[in-house]
Amino acid sequence: MFKYLKQLTSLVAMVAVLFTFTTETMAAKKSKTLKNTQKKGFVRCGVSQGLPGFSNADAAGNWTGIDVDVCRAVAAAVLGDANKVKFTPLSAKERFTALTSGEIDILSRNTTWTLSRDADIGLTFVGVNFYDGQGFMVRKSSGITSTSQFKDGISACTNIGTTTELNMRDFFNSKGIKYEPVAFEKADEVVAAYDAGRCDTYTTDKSGLAAQRTKMSNPDEHIVLPETVSKEPLGPVVRQGDSVWEDIVRWSLNTMIEAEEYGITSANADMMKTSDNPAIKRLVGAEGELGAAFGLDNEWSLRIIKQVGNYGESYKRNIADTGILPDRGPNELWTKGGILYVPPAR
Amino acid sequence: MNFKLKDLGPQLITVIAVVLIFGFFTYNAQINMENRGIDFGYGFLSQESSFDVQFSLIEYDGSHSYFRAYLVGLLNTILVSVIGIIIATVLGVIVGIARLSPNFLINKFAAYYVEFFRNIPLLLQIFFWYFAALRALPLPQDAEAIFGVFFLTIKGLYVPAFIWQNLNIFLYSIIAAVITIVIIRIHAKKVQENQGKQIPVFYISLGLIFILPLLSFLIGGVSLSFEVPALKQLATTSFIYEGGVSLPPELIALTLSLSLYTATFIAECVRAGIQGVGKGQKEAAASIGLTPNQVLKLVIMPQALRIIIPPTTNQYLNLTKNSSLAAAIAYPDLVLVFAGTALMQTGKAIEIVSITMFTYLSLSISISILMNWYNKKIAIQEK
Numbered sequence: 001m002f003k004y005l006k007q008l009t010s011l012v013a014m015v016a017v018l019f020t021f022t023t024e025t026m027a028a029k030k031s032k033t034l035k036n037t038q039k040k041g042f043v044r045c046g047v048s049q050g051l052p053g054f055s056n057a058d059a060a061g062n063w064t065g066i067d068v069d070v071c072r073a074v075a076a077a078v079l080g081d082a083n084k085v086k087f088t089p090l091s092a093k094e095r096f097t098a099l100t101s102g103e104i105d106i107l108s109r110n111t112t113w114t115l116s117r118d119a120d121i122g123l124t125f126v127g128v129n130f131y132d133g134q135g136f137m138v139r140k141s142s143g144i145t146s147t148s149q150f151k152d153g154i155s156a157c158t159n160i161g162t163t164t165e166l167n168m169r170d171f172f173n174s175k176g177i178k179y180e181p182v183a184f185e186k187a188d189e190v191v192a193a194y195d196a197g198r199c200d201t202y203t204t205d206k207s208g209l210a211a212q213r214t215k216m217s218n219p220d221e222h223i224v225l226p227e228t229v230s231k232e233p234l235g236p237v238v239r240q241g242d243s244v245w246e247d248i249v250r251w252s253l254n255t256m257i258e259a260e261e262y263g264i265t266s267a268n269a270d271m272m273k274t275s276d277n278p279a280i281k282r283l284v285g286a287e288g289e290l291g292a293a294f295g296l297d298n299e300w301s302l303r304i305i306k307q308v309g310n311y312g313e314s315y316k317r318n319i320a321d322t323g324i325l326p327d328r329g330p331n332e333l334w335t336k337g338g339i340l341y342v343p344p345a346r
Numbered sequence: 347m348n349f350k351l352k353d354l355g356p357q358l359i360t361v362i363a364v365v366l367i368f369g370f371f372t373y374n375a376q377i378n379m380e381n382r383g384i385d386f387g388y389g390f391l392s393q394e395s396s397f398d399v400q401f402s403l404i405e406y407d408g409s410h411s412y413f414r415a416y417l418v419g420l421l422n423t424i425l426v427s428v429i430g431i432i433i434a435t436v437l438g439v440i441v442g443i444a445r446l447s448p449n450f451l452i453n454k455f456a457a458y459y460v461e462f463f464r465n466i467p468l469l470l471q472i473f474f475w476y477f478a479a480l481r482a483l484p485l486p487q488d489a490e491a492i493f494g495v496f497f498l499t500i501k502g503l504y505v506p507a508f509i510w511q512n513l514n515i516f517l518y519s520i521i522a523a524v525i526t527i528v529i530i531r532i533h534a535k536k537v538q539e540n541q542g543k544q545i546p547v548f549y550i551s552l553g554l555i556f557i558l559p560l561l562s563f564l565i566g567g568v569s570l571s572f573e574v575p576a577l578k579q580l581a582t583t584s585f586i587y588e589g590g591v592s593l594p595p596e597l598i599a600l601t602l603s604l605s606l607y608t609a610t611f612i613a614e615c616v617r618a619g620i621q622g623v624g625k626g627q628k629e630a631a632a633s634i635g636l637t638p639n640q641v642l643k644l645v646i647m648p649q650a651l652r653i654i655i656p657p658t659t660n661q662y663l664n665l666t667k668n669s670s671l672a673a674a675i676a677y678p679d680l681v682l683v684f685a686g687t688a689l690m691q692t693g694k695a696i697e698i699v700s701i702t703m704f705t706y707l708s709l710s711i712s713i714s715i716l717m718n719w720y721n722k723k724i725a726i727q728e729k
Contacts (some may be wrong), residue, residue, distance in 0.1 A: 093686050097695050100384065121693030122384040143582030153578060153586045155501060160673075160682060161690035165397045169408045181398045182596070184676045185686065193676070196481045197500045198595065241381060330584045 031244035033105050034078065034295065042084045045071035046104035048087040049186060052211040053324040054130075063087045067108040069314040070129055070236045073252040074106060074306070077300040082307035091186055092161035096121055099239055101309045106249055107237040110205065112163045117237075126250035128235040129311075129328040132341060133228035134167045135206035137213065140223050142200065147171075147227045150201075155180040157190050157199035164204050167230040191215050205232045210324045248294050254342040255301045259283060259310035261333055261342075266309040269302055283345055290345060301345070311340070375696060390692045391416070397687050401594050412688050419683035420705060424701075426600055426679065427666040433605035433659075434665060438612025445617045456613070464610035469671055471607055476599040483595070486577060486585040495574050497587055502594045504575035504587040511569045512562075519562035527551045551638040566714045596677035600669065608665045612658055619654035620646060651724050657709075659717035663710050670706075680705060 001178075037043055047055035047067055055065040063085075072082040088104050099107045100122045110132075111117075113125040136156075138144045158164045160183040172179045182199055184190045191212050194202040202209065209224045216222055236253060238246050259265070262280045264272050273286040281287035285299040294300070308314065312333075320326045332338025379386055398408050403421045405413055444456035463471070480500055484490075489499040493606045507677040510516065527550075534545040575590035623646050631645040632638075646685040672679040673686055680702060689698045 032501070084413055093690055096690070096693060100695075116691075117693070120385075122379075138581075139583065141583045142580075144584070149581060151580045153588065154580055154584075155586070157676075160686045164685060166408075166691070169396060169398050174409075179398075181400050182676050183400070183592075183682070183687065185673045185682070189674065189676070192477055193480075196477065198480065200580060 011321075021335040031242050031248075031295070032247040033239070033242045034248065037078055037105060041074040041079065042086045042164045043078065043106065044073075044088065044104045045085050046088050046090045046095055046098050046107040046109055047071070047078055048109045049091060049188070051110060051187065051208060052214055053207065053319040053322055054211065055087070055089075055108070057087070057089075064318060066129060066269045066314050066318050067110060067234075067236070068251070069256070069308050069318070070108045070253055071106055071292055073256055073304040074249055076303040076307040077248065077252050077255075080303060082303075092159050093185060095161075096123060096237075099123065099237060100137065102239070105238065105245070108195070109209065111206075111237055112232045112235045113235050113275060114163060123237050124246050125235050125238050126246055127253045127342070129253055130207060130234040132205040132232040132234050134171075134203060134230040134232055135163055135209055135228055136225045137194075137202045137222050138200065138225060143165075144201075145223075145225070146327050147225055147229070150175070150177050150179075152178045154201060155182055155199045157182045157184070157194040157202045158204055159183065159187055159190055160185055162204070163232065163330070168203055171229045173301070187212065188215075205234070207234075207319075207325060213313045214322075214324065244294060248296070251294075251301075251345065252304055255283065255304050256308065256311040256314065257333075257340055257342045257346060258345055259305045260312040264305055264310060265313055266306050269305040273302075279344065279346070354509065375404075379696070384693070386696065387694075388697055390694055390697070393692075395688065395691070397691065399495040399683055400676070401678055412684075412692065415688055416684045416701070419678060420681035422678055422683070423666075423669055423672075423680040424709070426597065426604065426669045426672065426677065429601050430604040430665050430669065431662050432607065433601065434608040434612055434661070437605060437609035438658075438661075439616050441609060441613035442616025443620070445613060446620060460610040460613055463606050464614075468603065468607050468668055469674060470598060471603040472671055472675055475603045476596065480595055481597065485583075486587055487583075495572070497575055499587075500595065501586060502592045504590050504592050504600060506572040506574045507590045509571045509573055512567050516559060516562050516568045519558045519566065523554045523558040526554055526558075530554075594677070596672070596675050598670050599675060600677045604665055604668060607668075608661050611661045611664075615654050615657045615661065616650075618657075619650035619652075622653045623649045648724065652721075652726070655717060655721045655724065657715060659721075662713050662717065666709055666713060667706060 003291050034249060045068075045218055048065060049063075050056050051065070053065055054061060055067040057063050068085075068087070071085045071087070075084045076082040080158055088098065090098050090104075090107075090109060095107055095109055095111065096117070098104050108129075110130070111125075112132075113128065117123055120124050120227075136147055144150070154177065156168060156172075156179055158181065165181070165183060168179075168181060182193065184193065187204075187208075190202065190204075193199060195216050202212070204212070206224060206228060213219045213224070215224055238249055259269075261274075262277065262283060264280060264283060269284055270286045275281055275284075275286075281289060283301050284300045284305065285291070289298060291298045291300045309317070314327060315331065320328070328338060330339045332340065334341040373503075374555065392411050394409060395415045396408045396411045397415075399406060399415065399418050400420045403425060404414075404418060406418045440458060441456045444452045445460070447456070448451045483498060483500040486497070486499045486501055489497045491497055495506045529552055530545075531547055534547045537545060545635070563570075573589045575587035575592070577585055578588040579585055585601050627645055627649065628641055631641045636644065669679055670681040673682040676682070685698055685702045689695060
């Protein structure tokens with residue numbers, strides 16, 4: 001029975017392919033995701049359920065954040081309008097299934113890039129838009145100023161389905177401290193429980209701690225300890241198997257970072273078309289045919305810079321100006337002492 | 347021939363349809379997983395889980411396997427279901443009978459309780475008990491001792507731990523008491539049937555269940571001491587209790603909300619069951635000289651139980667399945683530990699979800715079988 005079913009399916013697929021051959025452009029044909037996105041008219045983007053600075057919706061349902069900006073950049077490149085994004089809030093637990101099952105096309109949700117996630121579960125990480133590390137938050141009144149003061153019996157609130165759970169175990173085991181893990185499904189509940197005094201410490205990525213601190217009933221009562229106990233490179237993820245789409249998302253992110261490097265902003269992007277620097281001219285689409293490889297026009301990167309801005313603008317707007325992490329730390333350009341370094345667009 | 351075809355036709359079509367649908371889904375999943383480079387297999391169950399769980403009935407930490415993590419989740423689900431079912435049943439029966447009380451206050455109180463708790467979504471109740479009630483509890487250092495040994499704090503309920511010596515002798519004495527009671531009961535029934543004499547079985551049983559274990563203390567070398575929880579300072583304002591046993595607030599909140607919610611439905615089943623027994627039965631029983639207690643025990647309840655058991659089975663099943671809402675308040679049940687953390691760490695969505703579904707199915711069917719057996723046992727046995 002299966003044999004016939006298989007033959008039938010391939011027959012249907014062949015007929016469908018024959019029909020589409022005549023109408024599609026070369027690259028769109030290579031990328032099913034790009035084709036579907038252009039047909040639907042919006043980019044389907046998975047984000048968090050509310051993490052200020054990364055992906056957070058206001059009362060009117062407008063999403064902002066540096067993770068949100070990655071999806072907006074892709075929408076600007078592919079559809080010409082950064083607002084043509086449909087955001088799907090996902091819990092840590094749901095996120096990968098939503099992506100692999102095809103419910104969303106980009107997962108831009110403060111997700112740590114690890115070997116097993118990249119290799120095992122049908123995902124591909126396209127880059128890093130925030131270099132982070134796991135830290136601990138405690139109440140100021142506890143007098144704790146360093147993780148070395150943690151003692152046996154400490155209770156730690158965190159999220160399930162994150163690398164945090166694993167790092168926490170590694171950390172406490174290496175220090176030989178007995179601890180009580182209290183793991184919730186949603187971040188809001190973690191914050192509420194920690195805030196109520198259920199746990200002595202709250203652990204997650206340091207950017208997350210800084211962002212969630214703003215949600216506490218009295219943010220000034222809490223401090224983030226200086227130690228960083230893990231590497232957490234956060235970045236957008238796509239499904240495995242669509243390399244053109246993967247390249248589009250990767251280079252949309254890279255464009256934002258490289259634009260900052262060359263000083264191209266949303267305000268001066270148009271003027272930069274007449275720049276003397278060929279690298280700048282390529283980035284704003286005044287030279288070369290960089291978009292053709294993805295099946296896009298030549299102004300895709302210009303639209304990203306004009307509508308979303310460069311990485312620095314996005315960081316300033318979402319993370320620095322909101323008081324979450326004013327200091328860019330490792331997320332500064334390599335030319336300014338950070339580790340943001342992307343391959344050249346040429 | 348025609349007659350047979352008419353009979354077989356629809357059944358055959360149903361079977362083919364079911365096979366086709368399942369075949370399609372399996373095939374579809376296979377193709378899609380292949381396309382996306384996802385491997386299928388249960389080999390991950392023996393891998394090291396490398397995550398810890400807050401509360402476990404068996405020994406477990408991250409160095410154990412995913413299968414062990416599955417068992418931890420399963421046992422936690424069973425624990426909360428069993429405690430929930432017991433409390434819900436006791437409370438449900440009391441409230442159900444109270445709703446029939448001629449006393450206005452008791453009657454109305456029971457009615458308001460039922461209407462209030464069964465009309466608020468369970469998830470909200472769980473959040474209420476966890477977040478609202480939890481915030482109201484004191485921090486460990488501010489907690490007042492209850493009876494000098496219990497401490498109810500925001501970090502959980504701390505109770506003294508029992509430290510046994512020769513625990514096995516104590517357990518044997520209880521088993522011996524139970525066996526003796528069963529023998530006496532059988533004997534008493536025979537005596538009553540043959541000679542019409544009644545033996546005070548209840549008082550004898552009560553005596554035995556106390557005296558035998560007591561003897562084990564006096565001459566069996568059994569001894570029991572308590573370890574009372576003691577406050578321990580972790581940091582300037584951070585305390586916990588050490589020693590003793592700690593029940594996490596997640597377990598308490600979940601059990602409380604599940605049993606308060608389900609008890610309302612059981613109360614209605616009980617009320618319906620008692621009201622379903624004809625008034626004449628009660629009057630007839632009273633007229634032959636049975637005491638009110640005997641009327642309830644020998645005439646009303648045996649008949650009412652037949653009406654009560656089937657819908658109550660449904661409530662037990664609901665409670666067990668509703669326990670999966672635990673994930674919202676960090677109680678490490680099957681859904682949180684296995685279909686949550688383990689799924690995330692392995693990415694084996696289809697395997698883990700299918701195991702979880704099958705587990706809940708087995709749990710539910712086991713409860714059904716048990717309750718159906720009990721239902722059959724109390725059904726009218728026509729002679």
